[in-house]
Amino acid sequence: MQTLGIILDHYSYVITIFLMMSGLYIVAARGNMVKKLVGLSIFQTSVYLLYIEPAKILGGTAPILDPAFSVYSNPLPHVLILTAIVVGVATLALGLALAVRINEAYGTIEEDEIFERDRET
Amino acid sequence: MNAVWAHLPILIVLVPLFGALLAGFARRADPAFAIALVVSWVIPFCAGAMLWQVLASGPISYHLGSWAPPWGIEYRVDALNAFVLMLVSMIGAVTMPFARRSVGFEIEEGQRPWFYCMYLLCLTGLLGIAVTGDAFNAFVFLEISSLSTYVLIALGRDRRALLAAFQYLIMGTIGATFYVVGVGLLYLMTGSLNMVDIAARLGPAWADNSRTIIAALAFVTVGVSLKLALFPLHVWLPNAYSYAPSWATAFLSATATKVAIYLLVRFLFSIFGVAIDLRALPVAAIIIGLSLAAMYIASLIAVFQSSLSRMLAYSSVAQIGYITLGIGFVNLAGLTGGLVHIVNHALMKAALFLAVGAVFFRARTVQLDDLAGIGRKMPITMTAFTVACFGLIGTPGTSGFISKWYLALGAIERGWWLVVFLIVGSSLIALIYVGRVLEIAWLREPSAAVAEARDPPLSMLAPLVLLAAATIYFGFDTEWTAGIASTTAKGLLGGLR
Numbered sequence: 001m002q003t004l005g006i007i008l009d010h011y012s013y014v015i016t017i018f019l020m021m022s023g024l025y026i027v028a029a030r031g032n033m034v035k036k037l038v039g040l041s042i043f044q045t046s047v048y049l050l051y052i053e054p055a056k057i058l059g060g061t062a063p064i065l066d067p068a069f070s071v072y073s074n075p076l077p078h079v080l081i082l083t084a085i086v087v088g089v090a091t092l093a094l095g096l097a098l099a100v101r102i103n104e105a106y107g108t109i110e111e112d113e114i115f116e117r118d119r120e121t
Numbered sequence: 122m123n124a125v126w127a128h129l130p131i132l133i134v135l136v137p138l139f140g141a142l143l144a145g146f147a148r149r150a151d152p153a154f155a156i157a158l159v160v161s162w163v164i165p166f167c168a169g170a171m172l173w174q175v176l177a178s179g180p181i182s183y184h185l186g187s188w189a190p191p192w193g194i195e196y197r198v199d200a201l202n203a204f205v206l207m208l209v210s211m212i213g214a215v216t217m218p219f220a221r222r223s224v225g226f227e228i229e230e231g232q233r234p235w236f237y238c239m240y241l242l243c244l245t246g247l248l249g250i251a252v253t254g255d256a257f258n259a260f261v262f263l264e265i266s267s268l269s270t271y272v273l274i275a276l277g278r279d280r281r282a283l284l285a286a287f288q289y290l291i292m293g294t295i296g297a298t299f300y301v302v303g304v305g306l307l308y309l310m311t312g313s314l315n316m317v318d319i320a321a322r323l324g325p326a327w328a329d330n331s332r333t334i335i336a337a338l339a340f341v342t343v344g345v346s347l348k349l350a351l352f353p354l355h356v357w358l359p360n361a362y363s364y365a366p367s368w369a370t371a372f373l374s375a376t377a378t379k380v381a382i383y384l385l386v387r388f389l390f391s392i393f394g395v396a397i398d399l400r401a402l403p404v405a406a407i408i409i410g411l412s413l414a415a416m417y418i419a420s421l422i423a424v425f426q427s428s429l430s431r432m433l434a435y436s437s438v439a440q441i442g443y444i445t446l447g448i449g450f451v452n453l454a455g456l457t458g459g460l461v462h463i464v465n466h467a468l469m470k471a472a473l474f475l476a477v478g479a480v481f482f483r484a485r486t487v488q489l490d491d492l493a494g495i496g497r498k499m500p501i502t503m504t505a506f507t508v509a510c511f512g513l514i515g516t517p518g519t520s521g522f523i524s525k526w527y528l529a530l531g532a533i534e535r536g537w538w539l540v541v542f543l544i545v546g547s548s549l550i551a552l553i554y555v556g557r558v559l560e561i562a563w564l565r566e567p568s569a570a571v572a573e574a575r576d577p578p579l580s581m582l583a584p585l586v587l588l589a590a591a592t593i594y595f596g597f598d599t600e601w602t603a604g605i606a607s608t609t610a611k612g613l614l615g616g617l618r
Binding site: 020024027033036040043044047050051054077080083084087090091094095098099101102105106114118 | 257260261264268271272275280281283284286287290291294295297298301302305308309314
């Protein structure tokens, strides 16, 4: 019962960890390169949540200096994650570009088929 | 002059960054190469000036945009950073002249300016990781260097280069993301991203949240270890180094993994080690175990390779094992050995991979079977190669001996005689894989494949000979390598709890 309470109290972390693990699993388990990249993106996105969740304060406003509001969310993690999102987009774009080039060079983006074709030559 | 002097920490990042923009706009190979050359030759002066300043008057703290730390981003240069900055910039400066012909030979004309653009971006990232004192800023630079590295590898001549780049992209991104998770947990615990500030706040947080901090330590260590190719997280490295363009391999093997090692040292000794007693955790034991495994398993795999570049790639994994072994000893001699081997291995491996590039330039093959008698056809190239090989084994009179000497001293100081024997024993395996190549290159009759080969032009030969000469020079005069490494190690160990 106590464990359940801890899980419910920290449900946002549970979601984060679930996303993180499923992303990592997809990267490891799938041979298709686009699917691998999807997994990688899920993995990265879970980290965005890890940063954003603790920064949001219930009932807090946007971080604007105004005497009427004393409770506001921490702006720093949001800014950090904006940077991380840009990095994530760049990585995904480069990964997809490589997948296109691999498809042109090998005629497939399935990892096992690619290894097979390399072994033939 | 004073205006420039005060801004050296940011200039060392901005100069290659704007160089990359210009090289991208140049659209033709020669102007792009000229830009890369100028940038590569300017940067060592920045790094040298900072090293001099640090050794003379202590750490430099540069506040980006004049925002005071810990709120603003701080670039903090102490002896360790300055040492790494100097290494990266010197490798870039020395190897750059080699690039023009090697890149001209291996890469299609339209892609050449982009190659130089990517090299400069990679340089930006590597120097940025070394110069910054902000944990998240280090992540951004890590990704700048990584993304450009993936492109550099993908520009390789073989279609397998694409696959190697893709695999490295997946593993590198996982590593970088692990690092961000670790930094995020540290931020949750301390509310700060400034490395010095984290170190100061982590100690008080340890009492209540030791589990989170251990998780942060684990995430950062594993993430950075992926980047530095610590065994068994090295699987991306052999393919990446074998199929990347020759010059890119030489540059990356000498700098990229070394900067990642710097980041590991920074986190273990300047952040976690300062705040908590790492001896209570099995960090050092794990690092030593994996290092020994790297030294033996990777060396053994190297013995059975049929391609010269692949053999050297596995040798890199083994040599990184020596560096992390020294870090794991956590004593003055061991850490000095690890740090000094960062420089010594960088010089040797750059020389070896440049020699491979020169061989490919003339003989169009790096398969060992084809290279019989190459020494007689390319005597200067292969002499430089041989000298660097002796360094790899750790023969007295080369810089490799100095590193192993300090590592053995570190092990003796700990009283671990078995490790001392293991260090010597792994050198014998290096002797086998190196000896095999030297036998093929020097003692056999030249094969048909190398009949037309001869030494490459001066622009390729000079960097190679210079690096090989440095391998011997630093075997005798150790003031600039072991001297600074020892000062640095003393500073790092003095800060430990």
